[in-house]
Amino acid sequence: MKKSPKVNEVNEFLEIASDFEDPLEVIRESLSNSYDAGASEVKISIRNQPEGSDIIIEDDGHGMNERDLESFFDLGNSRKTDSIGYKGHGTKIFYKSDHIEVTTVRDGKSYRAVMEEPWEKLNRKELPKYELTKHSVRSGNSQTKIKITNFRSGKGFNAEELTYNKIHHYLKWKTIAGSLAHKFGEFQREMDIIVELDEDIDDTRDKLVTTNRLELPEEQEEPGDGRFPAERMCKHYPAEEIDVEYDGGETTVQIVGMVGGKKARNELPTYGKHSSQFGVWLAKDHIKVERHNEAISHDNEYIHFFFVANCQDIELSANRETIRNKSSSVYQAVTEEIEYYLSKVMQDPWFKEEYLQTRKEGKHRRRMANQQSSLKERRERIEADGFNPANSSEVLLGLERAVNGNASLTLSVEDFQPDADVHAIVRHAGRLRNAAVHPTLTGLLNEEVPLENVDLAVCWTQGDPAELKEYERNGYIGGELSVQLENGALVYRDGENHYTEVIEVKPLLESKVSATADD
Amino acid sequence: MSRTITENTFNFEVNATAGDARTGTLHVNGTRLKTPNLFPVMNFYAGGTENSVYGGGVHRTMKEFMIGAERVSVDPLTNYFDATMMSVSSLTDYNLTRKRFEAYLDTPIKERELFEPFEGTVFADSGGFKFLNNAEIDGSDFEEDMDQRTVYQIQKQLGSDIIVNLDHPIAPDDSHQERVKKAERTAENIHTFLSLTRDFDGAQYLTLHGYNYSMMNEYLDVITDSVPQGVLHEGFDGIALGSLVPKKDDRGALIQAVTDCREVMAEWGMEDWPLHVLGISSRAIPILAALGADSFDSSTHIHNAINGKYSHSLMDHSPIKEADFSKCDCPVCQSDHLVNWMRGNTEYKKDILGPVAMHNLIVQKRELADIRNRIQQGGEDALVDYFEETFGRDRTMRQFAHQVVNQSLGGYF
Numbered sequence: 001m002k003k004s005p006k007v008n009e010v011n012e013f014l015e016i017a018s019d020f021e022d023p024l025e026v027i028r029e030s031l032s033n034s035y036d037a038g039a040s041e042v043k044i045s046i047r048n049q050p051e052g053s054d055i056i057i058e059d060d061g062h063g064m065n066e067r068d069l070e071s072f073f074d075l076g077n078s079r080k081t082d083s084i085g086y087k088g089h090g091t092k093i094f095y096k097s098d099h100i101e102v103t104t105v106r107d108g109k110s111y112r113a114v115m116e117e118p119w120e121k122l123n124r125k126e127l128p129k130y131e132l133t134k135h136s137v138r139s140g141n142s143q144t145k146i147k148i149t150n151f152r153s154g155k156g157f158n159a160e161e162l163t164y165n166k167i168h169h170y171l172k173w174k175t176i177a178g179s180l181a182h183k184f185g186e187f188q189r190e191m192d193i194i195v196e197l198d199e200d201i202d203d204t205r206d207k208l209v210t211t212n213r214l215e216l217p218e219e220q221e222e223p224g225d226g227r228f229p230a231e232r233m234c235k236h237y238p239a240e241e242i243d244v245e246y247d248g249g250e251t252t253v254q255i256v257g258m259v260g261g262k263k264a265r266n267e268l269p270t271y272g273k274h275s276s277q278f279g280v281w282l283a284k285d286h287i288k289v290e291r292h293n294e295a296i297s298h299d300n301e302y303i304h305f306f307f308v309a310n311c312q313d314i315e316l317s318a319n320r321e322t323i324r325n326k327s328s329s330v331y332q333a334v335t336e337e338i339e340y341y342l343s344k345v346m347q348d349p350w351f352k353e354e355y356l357q358t359r360k361e362g363k364h365r366r367r368m369a370n371q372q373s374s375l376k377e378r379r380e381r382i383e384a385d386g387f388n389p390a391n392s393s394e395v396l397l398g399l400e401r402a403v404n405g406n407a408s409l410t411l412s413v414e415d416f417q418p419d420a421d422v423h424a425i426v427r428h429a430g431r432l433r434n435a436a437v438h439p440t441l442t443g444l445l446n447e448e449v450p451l452e453n454v455d456l457a458v459c460w461t462q463g464d465p466a467e468l469k470e471y472e473r474n475g476y477i478g479g480e481l482s483v484q485l486e487n488g489a490l491v492y493r494d495g496e497n498h499y500t501e502v503i504e505v506k507p508l509l510e511s512k513v514s515a516t517a518d519d
Numbered sequence: 520m521s522r523t524i525t526e527n528t529f530n531f532e533v534n535a536t537a538g539d540a541r542t543g544t545l546h547v548n549g550t551r552l553k554t555p556n557l558f559p560v561m562n563f564y565a566g567g568t569e570n571s572v573y574g575g576g577v578h579r580t581m582k583e584f585m586i587g588a589e590r591v592s593v594d595p596l597t598n599y600f601d602a603t604m605m606s607v608s609s610l611t612d613y614n615l616t617r618k619r620f621e622a623y624l625d626t627p628i629k630e631r632e633l634f635e636p637f638e639g640t641v642f643a644d645s646g647g648f649k650f651l652n653n654a655e656i657d658g659s660d661f662e663e664d665m666d667q668r669t670v671y672q673i674q675k676q677l678g679s680d681i682i683v684n685l686d687h688p689i690a691p692d693d694s695h696q697e698r699v700k701k702a703e704r705t706a707e708n709i710h711t712f713l714s715l716t717r718d719f720d721g722a723q724y725l726t727l728h729g730y731n732y733s734m735m736n737e738y739l740d741v742i743t744d745s746v747p748q749g750v751l752h753e754g755f756d757g758i759a760l761g762s763l764v765p766k767k768d769d770r771g772a773l774i775q776a777v778t779d780c781r782e783v784m785a786e787w788g789m790e791d792w793p794l795h796v797l798g799i800s801s802r803a804i805p806i807l808a809a810l811g812a813d814s815f816d817s818s819t820h821i822h823n824a825i826n827g828k829y830s831h832s833l834m835d836h837s838p839i840k841e842a843d844f845s846k847c848d849c850p851v852c853q854s855d856h857l858v859n860w861m862r863g864n865t866e867y868k869k870d871i872l873g874p875v876a877m878h879n880l881i882v883q884k885r886e887l888a889d890i891r892n893r894i895q896q897g898g899e900d901a902l903v904d905y906f907e908e909t910f911g912r913d914r915t916m917r918q919f920a921h922q923v924v925n926q927s928l929g930g931y932f
């Protein structure tokens with residue numbers, strides 16, 4: 001006996017409706033349906049309600065007949081064959097509500113379908129039914145109105161979180177409203193999209209009006225003036241249709257896009273984190289799905305690029321957020337072709353020699369300006385405070401100056417390693433001696449420089465005398481320390497006596513200065 | 520048999536261009552060579568008897584293909600030997616005796632009865648890269664000091680059509696001082712070379728060394744300190760760009776060197792001279808051609824065979840064992856006898872590898888013919904298509920292909 005595996009229809013509906021949490025996904029779905037119905041205008045209004053949100057979608061498309069309405073409510077019975085909604089899952093998102101009402105006019109007939117409490121019934125493991133009524137109408141004005149009451153969005157997707165900005169961005173990035181299909185000469189039909197939000201949700205404007213096209217920021221191949229000369233630079237790369245052969249067939253990739261600076265890119269309707277919008281998008285039905293930024297090699301930051309590569313042979317996951325057939329040979333072939341195309345863009349002299357060069361020059365000029373102001377500050381500080389070493393190199397510089405002005409001081413620096421404990425080897429009265437060099441003597445001790453091999457401690461000043469006393473009192477790295485500045489020395493005892501001569505540079509320089517003044 | 524040597528009839532004419540790429544004809548000593556073209560490195564010598572076609576491993580089989588020897592039983596494949604590169608220093612590859620050495624140089628290559636079918640252009644390099652460290656030919660019972668005089672003597676005795684002065688190639692880590700010193704020593708050789716070659720019947724190429732414009736320009740500055748520019752112009756017919764072998768896998772460096780070389784040539788009034796790039800070929804061929812190099816030489820067809828590689832194109836090869844010889848219509852793969860060899864049914868390894876090397880050479884020569892053809896079609900499109908078709912699947916190469924298209928062939932956008 002053969003047996004058929006059974007499907008629990010209720011669970012199936014529950015599962016699919018639960019996959020969609022974002023009320024914006026309702027919008028994506030509706031726009032695609034309206035476009036497919038040949039609508040020239042879609043109006044979407046969203047109203048915040050205590051239990052969820054009320055969503056009304058109206059379009060002037062060719063409407064639905066009885067068969068279309070079946071598809072609307074059925075599972076896996078879509079009438080589309082190749083485009084996004086082919087699995088017929090999309091409209092099932094509406095089941096997460098208290099009431100669905102569809103009124104539509106087609107071919108002189110008006111239909112009204114009403115479904116009561118679909119979400120509650122599904123949760124009671126009961127398959128919701130819809131009531132269909134049919135009338136003849138005199139005028140053939142086709143249109144569709146879908147009203148969803150108390151749509152339950154998931155946590156974090158409440159209607160009150162929505163704003164016009166957020167919706168605008170979503171429309172342009174995730175729905176047919178962000179299509180670049182018009183760049184390819186096909187798909188010329190325009191559709192106006194109007195979104196109205198409840199004043200509770202966003203009262204910054206009356207409504208949002210846009211179209212089903214994404215317009216790239218205007219081209220500007222020349223640099224601007226100002227601190228960021230490349231920021232408004234922008235070049236469009238013409239729409240290209242590439243036939244791609246792969247193991248098992250042939251497909252077409254349509255690719256178009258732009259390269260541009262931050263200011264140009266910001267003219268695109270983006271919301272939130274801009275860097276997550278740019279790069280190379282793979283699209284189906286010209287709706288962007290997932291990015292493939294690997295197409296841009298490492299030395300080029302993807303953020304300067306905005307390209308959309310459309311291919312009808314990529315397949316989407318149930319929630320349409322990701323590509324399902326990534327391991328297929330068609331995907332491999334398509335991404336390879338995209339990488340190849342973008343390699344051309346990256347070798348375009350405008351990009352390499354104009355845009356990147358302009359950015360580099362801008363950066364250079366900003367660096368120069370910053371240098372100027374920091375140099376100015378440093379010079380002012382010198383004028384006010386005089387020479388004041390901040391590190392061991394500067395202490396040595398001071399030492400050189402002291403030596404120059406003082407014939408009795410026979411000292412020269414022969415070797416300097418800033419990273420070593422003992423920084424310098426100096427020739428002192430003809431002999432090579434190991435020198436630890438620090439702005440202060442206390443600094444040297446704080447760093448716990450082992451004194452066994454230090455013949456000379458060169459410092460600008462001794463530092464805080466009380467701190468030195470503490471070392472005498474508490475000891476230094478397991479031994480005793482005696483600071484004998486009157487003899488110009490440190491004596492460290494750890495069983496043996498280690499004698500380190502101290503050279504304070506500041507007093508040496510001051511004596512030089514005063515000597516010059518006496519002349 | 521002896522042939523009448525026509526008088527010095529060097530002439531290079533460009534007949535079509537596509538961007539910076541050009542096709543032309545090089546007439547030397549009655550030979551006529553289409554450019555851009557590849558000079559396969561040939562070792563016309565070896566251990567040295569008539570029996571072994573002046574033998575030596577894979578080189579010997581190549582020569583047998585060239586003359587259509589009975590052993591390989593194909594007609595002479597002379598059309599793939601329209602140009603050859605003979606390295607003077609290859610004489611050091613064999614432990615030859617003084618007697619053999621002298622016997623070998625006794626008759627010019629093309630006048631030997633054995634090589635009667637061969638009428639290609641012979642370019643004899645100077646061996647500079649090899650003599651730099653060891654300035655002698657070391658035979659089993661003699662040593663020959665290599666200087667400009669000896670090198671020229673050998674080049675002449677070989678019956679060369681194109682020769683270069685003995686040079687001192689630079690290395691990537693040479694200091695500035697070392698480079699200048701090498702240029703000065705090369706300048707001395709050029710001086711000698713020019714005084715020796717006054718009655719040479721063929722083309723004389725001037726070696727040029729450097730990785731960028733400034734290095735090449737300085738090189739010519741140093742040379743013209745001892746050899747006046749006018750004398751250079753009078754004495755030389757072409758440029759041989761050297762020292763690039765250590766950079767052969769750095770496509771960016773090659774592109775810069777060849778691009779800058781053409782710029783230097785233009786500024787020194789040598790833009791009409793043919794440009795030969797020494798020791799670079801294979802996958803770099805289309806790039807060199809697109810940038811305007813007219814010829815290049817290499818032994819990659821042999822090296823690939825020795826490494827077990829059977830070429831499908833300039834870009835692709837597969838292990839010999841996996842090759843489907845029936846897919847190739849070259850005379851080697853069309854011969855059952857040779858396919859049998861390539862399948863390993865021979866006593867000697869060289870007989871497996873020899874036909875593979877010949878096939879590999881044919882692949883390169885055919886692609887060059889295609890490239891010439893595309894340059895001649897007028898406009899850059901055909902050559903750009905070539906880059907599209909050949910480099911598309913190669914991630915490491917394509918960015919350079921795209922760079923060349925943008926830089927030298929009119930660009931994409």
Ligand SMILES: [Zn+2]
Pocket residue numbers: 847848849850851852853878881
């Ligand atoms: Zn073949």
